[in-house]
Amino acid sequence: MEVVDIRPILAPVLSFACAGLVFFMGKNTFWRAFWSLSAAATKLIVVFSMLPGTLRGTVYVFKLLDFTPGIGLGFRADALGMFFAIVSSTLWLITTVYAIGYMKGEHAQVRFFGFFALCVSATVGIAFAENLLTLFLFYETLTICTYPLVIHEETPEAMKAGRKYLTYTLLGGAFVLLGSVMTYSMAGTLTLSKPGILSLSSGVTALSWLFAALVIGFGVKAAIMPLHGWLPSAMVAPTPVSALLHAVAVVKAGAFGLLRVFYNVFGVAVLREMPIVDWLAYLAVFTILAGSFIAIFQDNFKRRLAYSTISQLSYIVLGATLLTPFGATAAIAHIANQAFAKITMFFVAGSVQRTTGKTQIHELAGIGYRMPWTMAAFTVAALSFVGMPLFAGFVSKWYLSLGAFEAGKPWFAVVMVASSLLNAAYWLPVVYLAYFKAPPGTVLRIEEAHPLLLWPTLICAAYVIMLGLTTQVPGLPFSLAQAAVRFVFGM
Amino acid sequence: MIDLLWTNLDYAASVILFCIGLYCVVTKNNLIKKFIGLNIMETAVFAFIVALGVVEGGDAPIMGVGASAPFTNPIPQALILTGIVVAVSTTSIALSLIIRIYQHCGTIEADELREME
């Protein structure tokens, strides 16, 4: 059931207005924080107010304008979009609190918080895009608005990373646009409101080219190898940026775009006839394993996180390529599961850096005694990545393995096991280092992070556990993922 | 081939003239010479179009006492009259530009002007 409602457009507009207020009044620390927080909170309320309706199967739509029939801007809050919007709005609020604590005394804070809000506006726009064109518009806006955040430090290294980031993502955007044009010429529409708009009558070859264009376009942000080069370099950004943007908004925008391409542009039935999807699956497997493998050898905390992100993102891609309900559930749910776990880790990395100045893993020996709460949160996230039951990561891996069997490709389940082992190989030693390898002579002296840094970290860690425990509780994000899957597979 | 050229001698001549003019425009360094090249090209095109209107044994297309057919076609001539007016205007603008350039820079050699920039 479709209902015209202003809320799908209100959500991005709120963040946008917040950005404007920050730019105009942001010189004052209080107003900057006030507008950022109140916009984040209001938006969260707006998004959540749609949740009951969405779970009942109501779809909120808002048609903004049509340039010509079939080409226009519109917003639509369906289950998949709501899922992504809830994740990003929740994390925006948490990250804003964290950022206020983290950025104290930094330069150019107006620019930082202004563009921060713009990025979130774009992310929600992506989530609620009714058609491929709106999606593209916000996808590009996101690219542009993250650039000032990546180069925030304005060091030569940051500028270089910024250029690399722009090159990769703008090229990706070009592919998305090209794909949109091709889609329109094949399907005559760009809407994302149906489970697939293309049909096999366009010919498998042409469809494969289109698929390649769109996957390259969104795959850049989803950091599928070999398109991942920008992500580790972009880690020069301040930690809240890396956290929100490179673990949540930017990379998930790519992953979300891929899911839209899979489920709303092509549709499962068409994709089953296309051999190119299998190749994407192999690429995803390669990325999962290679990303983890490279992460083992990274000593810089944030770089290890970056490669871990690359590896984790391909879970989503792999889940989507399985083209089965369980695989799709895993892919969608992993958007949230990975986001909360990864943001916890980023917060920990940032807190440790701010509190002790340490940025390398080998320096962390004994840190568990100095910052027990922070490291407890880290442990939760690490166990989630390894795939321990009761934690969020387990849910994704479980459903992904189920999906692999369902699709008749059990070896992908083996990949899951291998990936778990690799995750254990690079996260558990850190836990070990933090708690059991205190250098001799360490005095037990608790020196926790600032509350503004600590509390967001703990809340995220709590979320990781909650997501792992509550898959059967109705009304929570996981049921949204299931609703989205039912729509896609026509169940 | 030669026959074809011979019967179309007027056209061939204007093509050759056109090429000479183009050669001047492209290769000459002096702005005035460049412009003379352009004038040669103009002449070539005018000659070509006027030649289109020629009728074997035709008379000037002027009505009045003693006028007798056949006449040459008057339309190309009228066109070229307009064309000449345009060409004169172009020439005057070009020459005034050249004078101004000379006043400012003391030279009208293209390579020296380029060095001055």
Add this chain to the structure above:
Amino acid sequence: MPASALLVSVIIVPLLGAVLTPVVGGRTGKASGPWAFGVMLVTSAIALALIVHVANVGPFSAYLGGWEPPYGIELRFDEFSASTAVICLLGTLAILFSFRYAEKELPTERIRYYYTLLLLNLTGMIGFVVTGDLFNLFVFMEILSLSGYALVAVSGEHTAEMAAFKYLIMGAVSSLMVLFAIGLLYALTGSLNMADISVRLAGAAKAPAMLAVAALTVGFMVKAALFPLHIWLPDAHAIAPSPVSAVLSGLVVKTGLLGMIRVYQIYYGAKVLDLSSLNMVLVWLGAISIVMGAFFAIFQEDIKMMLAYSTISNIGYIIMGLGLASQYGVIGATVHIFNHALIKATLFLGAGAIIYRTGYRNLTDLRGIGRSMPLTTAAISIGAISIVGMPPTAGFLCKWYIALGAVEAGHPIFGFALVFGALFIFVYYIRMVNTFYFLEPVHPEILEVKEAPLSMLVPVLILAALCLVMGVLGRIPISFIEPAVIRMLAPLGG
């Protein structure tokens, strides 16, 4: 007034206005600006009436002196002639913008001639788009070219004069090409009326017809500054006074394209030649223009130089769309002729206002200008996102249509070139916007600069608003031009 009389007066009014400008303006030239402005307002009103008429009844004609073709000169107003409206609009705004410019930069005794030239230039363009006679087309083309050469040099600096000379040489050679082709077509058909030529060309000999179309294409492509015939453009457009740059870049180069549309109308209708190989060449050159123009623009320090290179790349888009010869492509290209005029005028006039206030034209010097001239830079930013082709601005739909046209014609590779061109364009406009707003000023006094004067600000803001409006209402020009394009492409079949 009957439509045919209106059609004649849309040329006569600005022409007479131009002739009278030096008289009205007097020695000080004070009255010449408002006079020219008034003349263009009247012309705009006439143009508007004509467009309403053509939208209601379709193309119509007027015969000068009552002589019908093939003897007399026919003025024909079809949907493509609706570009008269854009010409009038931009002309009016450019004249308004010129008030302050002329007062500050030009010697008093030259002010009246400046407006005379500007009006003549506009007259030439209006005549060019409404005439149905090929030789008449040439005459109007020369009026607008000659006044254009003089306008480039009007500031009296030696760089401007050299740019004008370069422009003149290339422009004159291209005019000769066109004249030569007109002669050939006359020899082949015995007519100068375009519709008539199209009919009579059907049985003509192939070789001269091919020579004629080649000469016309080269001639018009020089005027349109298609790669590799673009070398005159950057200097001329960058050095000319900003209102003139807006007219040159927004309108004058477009006459080459509209001329090309007339050529297509003649040749497609005659079916004497298969133009697909010529079109393929044009599409390739268009693609190269897009990428090359955008590429060079990235490395320009001078803001107007950057805009000039961006014109080359946008011309590439239009040529590509025309050459694709598919319905979407041609519609997109034609609408982009209009829209690019609006966008580029916004950018050039905005840049002109900034240069007028600050005296700087290099991006480095202009850092931080966004804080002292917020309205002007906001307008420029709107122009920038329009020219990149971001929805919902004017640039989007045309580029979308051209890209669709590429896919439709079976050459998605050109859609690729188009998208990557847009990407380059994106990069250098981002650079510009970044300079305006986010970089620390090199010259502290730039923060003290006042906002542009009202007579400059108003045109810029109107144009910027139109960039948005034409984006949102993009359907209107498309549905307006669609029947004309369908008629033009109908002989190609399919």
